[in-house]
Amino acid sequence: MNPEPFPHLDRVIHEKARLAIISSLSATPSLTYTDLRNLLVMTDGNLTSHLRILQEAGLVALSKSTGETRPQTTYTLTDIGRNAFTQYLGHLEQIVAQFRKTTPSA
Helix, strand or coil: CCCCHHHHCCHHHCCHHHHHHHHHHHHHCCCHHHHHHHHCCCHHHHHHHHHHHHCCCEEEEEEEECCCCEEEEEEEEEEEHHHHHHHHHHHHHHHHHHHHHCCCCC
16 A cells, blocks of 8 residues: 555544534535534534634634624635645545555455
């Protein structure tokens, strides 16, 4: 097996919770903080921590607005985030393809 794709996996995205956040945001134009928290069944502290890391890396953006009753925070995947996720998936596909070539069919 060629180990080359492994070092190219983005460590920011590869962490389980952040991968879940990025995957969720890639499937929709945006999600509110509450929607993300409920969808991923994460605590406020955990979700906030991971969103901050993704935001600092430029992978997600947030916008704040005033809802009908209280402020609302919405997250979107940035163009940089979308490109990084596409590259990440490409590296995973290379790993899977190599595995399929080296594993005998059952």
